[in-house]
Amino acid sequence: METSASSIGTTRPWHMWPPACLPCTPRATGSSARRLPDFSPSKVLDFGAGPGSALWAMREVWPLSLERINLVEPSKSMQRAAQSLLQDLKGLPIIHSYDSIQALNRNLDKHDRRHDIVISSYALGEIPSLTDRITIVRQLWDLTRDVLVLVEPGTPHGSKIITQMRSYILWMAKRKCRKNGESSNVASSDEKSIVQSEGLLKNGAFVVAPCPHDGRCPLENTSKYCHFVQRLERTSSQRAYKRSKGEPLRGFEDEKFCFVALRRGKRPQEAWPLDGMEFETLKERLAKRNPEDLIIDFEDQFATEDDAESPFEDALVPYASDVAETNMFHENENEEEEQTHADLGSGWGRIVYTPVRRGRQIQMDICRSTKRDGSEGAFDRMVVTQAKNPTLHLQARRSLWGDLWPF
Ligand SMILES: C[S@@+](CC[C@H](N)C(=O)[O-])C[C@H]1O[C@@H](n2cnc3c(N)ncnc32)[C@H](O)[C@@H]1O
Incomplete structure (x- = not known):
């Protein structure tokens, strides 16, 4: 040296x-x-x-x-x-x-x-x-x-x-x-x-x-x-x-x-990850199921211990942060994580603080861009419910402080 x-x-x-x-x-x-x-x-x-x-x-x-x-x-x-x-x-x-x-x-x-x-x-x-x-x-x-x-x-x-x-x-x-x-x-x-x-x-x-x-x-x-x-x-x-x-x-x-x-350089102008995506409600999803698939899913029916409200900073979990950004929208929890990358456009918000579960809803504090060119941002509380959007709810359940969140 x-x-x-x-x-x-x-x-x-x-x-x-x-x-x-x-x-x-x-x-x-x-x-x-x-x-x-x-x-x-x-x-x-x-x-x-x-x-x-x-x-x-x-x-x-x-x-x-x-x-x-x-x-x-x-x-x-x-x-x-x-x-x-x-x-x-x-x-x-x-x-x-x-x-x-x-x-x-x-x-x-x-x-x-x-x-x-x-x-x-x-x-x-x-x-x-x-x-x-x-x-x-x-x-x-x-x-x-x-x-x-x-x-x-x-x-x-x-x-x-x-x-x-x-x-x-x-x-x-x-x-x-x-x-x-x-x-x-x-x-x-x-x-x-x-x-x-x-x-x-x-x-x-x-x-x-x-x-x-x-x-x-x-x-x-x-x-x-x-x-x-x-x-x-x-x-x-x-x-x-x-x-x-x-x-x-x-x-x-x-x-x-x-x-x-x-x-x-300049922030790349990319489409936002949820552009053009349509989500089913839980009711719509259940209506599409075959009668033989309608086995009672206890997790869907009742709040589990896991769903109990977790205190703000106490619920620290091991941080494999940013991992969630690589596996958005997997229906199957056991599916292998896809090695994809979130682009540098302004459509990926950042979760700040530990997401809080309240029953079947998840509250997240997210710093996000409010303009497509990324020139302005806001810090918003977002509530994702299983009834309204089971796909995003599943993703929110897996998300940790520091992960990216799509808009
Ligand atoms: C807290 S240590 C951090 C060391 C290392 N970067 C780390 O993350 O472990 C801060 C370092 O900054 C150095 N430092 C303090 N004033 C500085 C200056 N004016 N120019 C360059 N280094 C400085 C100190 O000598 C010290 O090694």
């Missing part, structure tokens, strides 16, 4: 932030990757790299495509931690480490500075002022050829940072488009091929995940904040270290995180 000479000074030692944040970066990156099936980054920048967490996330999400990773990390102890964790690993990409963005810019030619993906994970919160954060995020966007991922703790403060940085990049990209006299909402194929062949940056920016729109965050200035949860298994040493009041700790913890993944 190469390291540039000067250090800006050390920050916190590497064992002092919650290791629970580590699986949130692969989760946030994985969520974005599932929306970008043809994206295979070869050059990566990890800002505030710490012990190189993003590198581990990248290896998990894109194991084959990585060729080069640049780390920006001012703390010498962190740099050493990263080095020792990577020691003896085989098949690593080329790794360069820099103390600061300025050091990276000094050491790289202008044409060599763009990265397919830039990640800042749990680092912006360490930058004390909003002005400095904005400066850094602008620099990170300048270093981004395609996708920028920002991850912060799932707290009101973390969410505020993500919301502000999201707004800033979208605003900046829009302003640049206006200056260039172009609309950021129309992509032409000629333009795409010129961009690809000349290595120029695409105009505009849009959100890949978690937001299905590029408008103002509808949770901004409300009592709620947008965040997600990753279940993390505790190691025995973590359990021993964190044991409180002699009580044994649970074998897992639910780590909350906030994130945004932004991509250069």
